[in-house]
Amino acid sequence: MKTRLTEMLGIKYPIICGGMMRLAYPPLCAAISNAGGLGNLTAAMYQDKSEFTTAIREVKQLTDKPFIVNVTLLPSIGVPPERYKAYFEAIAEEGVAALELSGTPLHRYEGGVYFELLKKAGVRIFHKVGSVRHGKSAQKAGYDGVFAAGVEEGGHPLNENVATTVLTPRMVEELDIPVITTGGIANGLGLAAALCLGAEGVMMATRFINTHECRVHQKVHEELIKRQENETTLYGNSIGLQGRALLNESIYKVLEIEAKGGGLEEIIPHIAGALGDEIWQEGNLNTGLIAVGQTIGLVHDVLSCQELLDQMVKEAEAALSRSLGMFQAE
Numbered sequence: 369m370k371t372r373l374t375e376m377l378g379i380k381y382p383i384i385c386g387g388m389m390r391l392a393y394p395p396l397c398a399a400i401s402n403a404g405g406l407g408n409l410t411a412a413m414y415q416d417k418s419e420f421t422t423a424i425r426e427v428k429q430l431t432d433k434p435f436i437v438n439v440t441l442l443p444s445i446g447v448p449p450e451r452y453k454a455y456f457e458a459i460a461e462e463g464v465a466a467l468e469l470s471g472t473p474l475h476r477y478e479g480g481v482y483f484e485l486l487k488k489a490g491v492r493i494f495h496k497v498g499s500v501r502h503g504k505s506a507q508k509a510g511y512d513g514v515f516a517a518g519v520e521e522g523g524h525p526l527n528e529n530v531a532t533t534v535l536t537p538r539m540v541e542e543l544d545i546p547v548i549t550t551g552g553i554a555n556g557l558g559l560a561a562a563l564c565l566g567a568e569g570v571m572m573a574t575r576f577i578n579t580h581e582c583r584v585h586q587k588v589h590e591e592l593i594k595r596q597e598n599e600t601t602l603y604g605n606s607i608g609l610q611g612r613a614l615l616n617e618s619i620y621k622v623l624e625i626e627a628k629g630g631g632l633e634e635i636i637p638h639i640a641g642a643l644g645d646e647i648w649q650e651g652n653l654n655t656g657l658i659a660v661g662q663t664i665g666l667v668h669d670v671l672s673c674q675e676l677l678d679q680m681v682k683e684a685e686a687a688l689s690r691s692l693g694m695f696q697a698e
């Protein structure tokens with residue numbers, strides 16, 4: 369496949385893994401890159417520069433292909449500035465191919481010093497955004513592309529709640545830099561649709577959880593296969609950070625607290641980060657929030673990353689030629 373994204377990054381398939389706190393470790397990252405996509409290493413799982421640099425080097429030992437690093441820049445939640453400095457310096461020094469930046473725009477953070485540092489180091493910088501307004505601002509500032517994140521996505525969709533099917537073509541109408549559809553994509557039909565909407569590729573996260581290389585408890589894999597597209601919900605508007613999570617005991621408690629006007633202190637025990645490993649590694653599925661997107665309805669099995677990517681591209685090709693056939697019919 370050839371798109372502006374594959375050309376820019378030298379990858380075989382225009383399929384990128386999105387940042388996944390507690391899941392996007394070096395083995396998964398390298399497996400996706402080895403399979404022809406762009407694997408993701410999520411910085412927030414590492415406490416300092418040395419830990420993070422070690423993880424980047426681990427990926428490099430497992431693959432000679434490019435990969436992307438996610439930095440979720442949210443200074444307001446109390447992450448010390450030294451941590452972000454460490455991440456950006458390590459990315460520049462290690463010559464990582466690309467950065468997925470979510471949250472605060474990097475060109476506005478600390479006077480744009482890290483934005484310039486990464487640009488000079490040749491790192492391709494992408495901002496994950498949920499609105500055309502933010503996309504335009506990214507283009508103006510000199511980002512290499514945007515991840516257009518629709519409301520279907522797992523993680524933290526922007527509270528403007530625009531769906532992928534509208535957000536992608538709106539971004540394409542307004543921007544010249546590459547637009548990559550994010551949220552709601554889990555198979556070849558989604559990839560074909562995104563390309564038809566004008567995207568240069570797709571970013572997925574939820575689907576990658578059900579791969580052999582994503583180290584989670586067997587119960588997690590089984591749960592994602594069992595659940596349907598209508599079994600996630602949005603939450604968090606009352607605390608100023610919208611998220612999407614799977615329906616379970618914890619999310620019902622959070623929704624109840626929000627409905628009663630409860631604040632962050634009441635919500636925190638149900639969403640606290642430490643609970644994450646209990647879910648993913650122990651398989652205790654009611655001990656916190658499970659950040660997945662509506663694409664769980666499209667997850668029916670566990671595949672290797674290679675099987676998943678090859679299958680997606682084959683399916684996309686078949687879907688596109690089938691559609692083309694419709695125009696050529698008598």
Ligand SMILES: Cc1cc2nc3c(=O)[nH]c(=O)nc-3n(C[C@H](O)[C@H](O)[C@H](O)COP(=O)(O)O)c2cc1C
Nearest residue numbers: 386387388389470521522523551552572573574661
């Ligand atoms: C388990 C999980 C953890 C995530 N963690 C992060 C994160 O730390 N930072 C971030 O920017 N996005 C995060 N996301 C969002 C993804 O990077 C991506 O934007 C989104 O999930 C894509 O939509 P999809 O889930 O429909 O594929 C996470 C998503 C999932 C499913």
